[in-house]
Amino acid sequence: MDLKEKLISSFMAFENNVDVDHPVHDIRSSAIKNFEEKGFPTKKNEAWKYTSLNSLQKVDFSIFPKEENTIEYKDVKKYFIHEIDTYKIVFIDGIYSSYLSETTHDGVDICLMSSALTKPMYKAVIDVYFNKIAAKDESLTSLNTAFSREGAYIYIPKNKMPKKPVEILHFATGNEATLMLQPRNLIIVEENAELQVIERHQSLTSNEVLTNSVTEIFAAKNAIIDFYKVQNNVSTASMIDNTYIDQKDKSVVKLHTFSFGGKLTRNNLNFYQNGEYIDSTMKGVTILGEKQHVDHHTLVHHIQPNCESHQDYKGIYGEQSTGVFNGKIIVDKIAQKTNAFQKNNNVLISDKATINSKPQLEIFADDVKCSHGCTIGQLDEDALFYLQSRGIPEKEARALLMYAFANNVLESVRIPELKARINKLIAKKLGVNLGFDI
Amino acid sequence: MLKINDLHASVDDKEILRGINLTVNAGEVHAIMGPNGSGKSTLASVIAGKEEFEVTKGSVELDGEDLEDDAPEERAHKGIFLSFQYPVEIPGVSVTNFMKTAINESRKARGLEDMPANEMLKLIREKSELLEIDRKFLSRSLNEGFSGGEKKRNEIFQMAMLEPKLAILDETDSGLDIDALRIVANGVNKLKSKDNAVIVITHYQRLLEHIVPDFVHVLHNGKIVKSGGKELAHELEEKGYDWLKQEQAV
Numbered sequence: 001m002d003l004k005e006k007l008i009s010s011f012m013a014f015e016n017n018v019d020v021d022h023p024v025h026d027i028r029s030s031a032i033k034n035f036e037e038k039g040f041p042t043k044k045n046e047a048w049k050y051t052s053l054n055s056l057q058k059v060d061f062s063i064f065p066k067e068e069n070t071i072e073y074k075d076v077k078k079y080f081i082h083e084i085d086t087y088k089i090v091f092i093d094g095i096y097s098s099y100l101s102e103t104t105h106d107g108v109d110i111c112l113m114s115s116a117l118t119k120p121m122y123k124a125v126i127d128v129y130f131n132k133i134a135a136k137d138e139s140l141t142s143l144n145t146a147f148s149r150e151g152a153y154i155y156i157p158k159n160k161m162p163k164k165p166v167e168i169l170h171f172a173t174g175n176e177a178t179l180m181l182q183p184r185n186l187i188i189v190e191e192n193a194e195l196q197v198i199e200r201h202q203s204l205t206s207n208e209v210l211t212n213s214v215t216e217i218f219a220a221k222n223a224i225i226d227f228y229k230v231q232n233n234v235s236t237a238s239m240i241d242n243t244y245i246d247q248k249d250k251s252v253v254k255l256h257t258f259s260f261g262g263k264l265t266r267n268n269l270n271f272y273q274n275g276e277y278i279d280s281t282m283k284g285v286t287i288l289g290e291k292q293h294v295d296h297h298t299l300v301h302h303i304q305p306n307c308e309s310h311q312d313y314k315g316i317y318g319e320q321s322t323g324v325f326n327g328k329i330i331v332d333k334i335a336q337k338t339n340a341f342q343k344n345n346n347v348l349i350s351d352k353a354t355i356n357s358k359p360q361l362e363i364f365a366d367d368v369k370c371s372h373g374c375t376i377g378q379l380d381e382d383a384l385f386y387l388q389s390r391g392i393p394e395k396e397a398r399a400l401l402m403y404a405f406a407n408n409v410l411e412s413v414r415i416p417e418l419k420a421r422i423n424k425l426i427a428k429k430l431g432v433n434l435g436f437d438i
Numbered sequence: 439m440l441k442i443n444d445l446h447a448s449v450d451d452k453e454i455l456r457g458i459n460l461t462v463n464a465g466e467v468h469a470i471m472g473p474n475g476s477g478k479s480t481l482a483s484v485i486a487g488k489e490e491f492e493v494t495k496g497s498v499e500l501d502g503e504d505l506e507d508d509a510p511e512e513r514a515h516k517g518i519f520l521s522f523q524y525p526v527e528i529p530g531v532s533v534t535n536f537m538k539t540a541i542n543e544s545r546k547a548r549g550l551e552d553m554p555a556n557e558m559l560k561l562i563r564e565k566s567e568l569l570e571i572d573r574k575f576l577s578r579s580l581n582e583g584f585s586g587g588e589k590k591r592n593e594i595f596q597m598a599m600l601e602p603k604l605a606i607l608d609e610t611d612s613g614l615d616i617d618a619l620r621i622v623a624n625g626v627n628k629l630k631s632k633d634n635a636v637i638v639i640t641h642y643q644r645l646l647e648h649i650v651p652d653f654v655h656v657l658h659n660g661k662i663v664k665s666g667g668k669e670l671a672h673e674l675e676e677k678g679y680d681w682l683k684q685e686q687a688v
Contacts, residue, residue: 049460056608057628125465146684168581219585225684276560283536328601380526381489381490382524382526383526385483385486385488385489385490385510386522386525386526387526387528388509388510388511388514389486389510389513389518389519390511390514390540390596390600391511391514391515391540391541391543391544391547391600392511392543393509393511393538393543395512396539396543397511400528400531400539403530403531404447404528404529404531405528407529407530407531408529410528
């Protein structure tokens with residue numbers, strides 16, 4: 001039985017464990033139909049030309065973990081930004097771990113999707129927001145919607161800001177030989193409210209894991225959201241991330257993606273600007289080696305006038321790693337005075353590494369500023385000589401240059417401890433001690 | 439200290455240096471002058487070990503040791519410093535952190551421990567005062583957004599920090615206003631001692647009024663065509679380089 005068939009038949013088992021009379025279940029039922037119709041995307045699909053899911057479909061993934069597993073905090077402490085106090089929503093093999101988590105209902109809701117989907121007090125919010133911005137026609141999002149049951153639920157009411165950032169962590173313990181996870185997150189930040197989120201998926205063994213995640217984010221008028229995705233997984237863990245962001249007037253959403261590991265990572269980031277004077281920022285640092293593969297697919301849809309979008313993706317590809325950057329910008333006819341900027345700069349440090357970079361601009365308005373630039377190159381030999389001539393050995397000099405290359409992406413990271421952590425990950429990934437704390 | 443014997447060097451099979459002979463002793467200041475394209479910067483890069491240039495004949499020796507197989511960083515560890523005409527911008531790495539890395543790498547190569555932080559700070563303070571550099575400057579990203587003058591001053595600051603045996607200043611005067619020129623020259627003069635040596639590469643005589651050379655060499659078509667005392671620089675300033683070219687032709 002291939003993975004698609006297995007998932008479809010698992011849906012029936014899944015239905016035994018959820019309230020099929022809940023309105024959300026109608027959404028699930030039509031989603032599984034869409035997935036059944038479309039199946040996994042193939043390379044014939046233009047959007048999946050450079051990322052193949054074939055080998056993943058041959059893995060006999062376990063869809064539901066058989067038993068709950070526990071892990072000690074000390075064993076996973078390093079995956080948290082433990083230097084600071086945070087709210088934590090933690091899942092082990094897809095199941096909520098209350099003892100590793102720190103949730104709250106004190107003025108804001110930072111808790112679980114399973115509660116939000118089942119408890120009557122959340123029904124009004126779920127009715128308005130659940131599956132409203134996520135694509136209905138995209139097969140992998142539909143697959144997630146069909147199995148949506150657990151994940152993070154965050155609701156920040158008007159004028160509120162949680163006392164501390166929220167960490168969403170998913171651990172895979174290897175308790176199952178193979179495991180497929182489908183977390184579903186819903187994040188709503190109301191008018192003048194603020195939120196900072198750090199999301200990380202971590203497999204703790206070399207057992208095969210596939211995560212197909214969907215996150216819906218709603219930023220109301222004047223809302224400010226910083227979202228950080230830390231992707232530094234083991235080389236047997238794959239990730240398909242589908243994030244949908246709906247922005248209203250004057251909201252500011254900055255999303256950073258740090259991709260340092262994992263077997264196959266596909267980031268589908270979709271911004272919809274449903275208002276004016278919106279700022280949408282997407283930044284990324286990708287540093288890959290081995291046979292790792294990362295595919296960044298971004299979309300910014302400028303629907304209303306006077307908005308901005310900024311994209312800045314830096315990639316460093318070594319060994320036999322492969323990267324994709326596909327940045328789509330749509331500017332609707334009425335979206336005049338749009339400023340849309342996109343940059344994708346890449347350095348290949350091995351002959352066998354590849355990157356495919358493609359801007360896709362669809363502009364229907366005439367009074368707009370749009371720019372895009374993509375570069376693929378090697379490190380500057382003159383710069384290398386400069387550093388070496390100061391006594392810095394070649395290996396360290398190369399690392400320093402790569403660090404400098406990726407650095408500006410970190411400037412907008414607003415949590416200093418996270419920034420320090422990312423800096424350390426970059427140094428580690430580049431295989432050097434740069435001799436100072438950067 | 440430095441002995442260059444019949445040095446030939448090429449880039450992409452094009453010969454640029456065609457038999458340079460030069461001896462620089464400790465305590466001396468040498469100026470290398472010459473028209474554009476005569477090979478001045480190439481000579482500086484070859485001494486510092488830039489791989490782009492292939493030494494096809496001859497040798498460069500430091501204290502009697504042939505440098506042929508040494509990487510640029512190894513030459514730096516042995517005491518060669520090159521002040522760049524176009525210093526490179528390194529965003530995200532502050533001047534201070536860059537100097538810490540450079541100094542500690544050199545110490546590591548000599549089998550020494552990292553320099554203690556307080557000692558490093560003291561050294562940075564002392565040397566930045568010498569070049570009239572303020573502290574804010576030190577926390578800026580290396581060369582990023584620096585003016586031409588700031589870049590050159592920063593080069594000499596690095597030289598002051600690294601205390602090389604042999605410093606090569608490649609067109610350090612270009613892009614400097616008179617105040618910056620004075621500060622840079624003053625810095626170099628204060629660092630001069632009987633144990634070290636300086637090679638000043640310049641197109642104009644201007645810098646040599648401040649850093650007075652013991653010897654002046656004229657480079658033309660990859661060869662030293664004339665050597666003399668500091669008065670040769672004045673002569674070149676007055677007459678330009680054309681008379682030399684003619685003399686060569688004859």
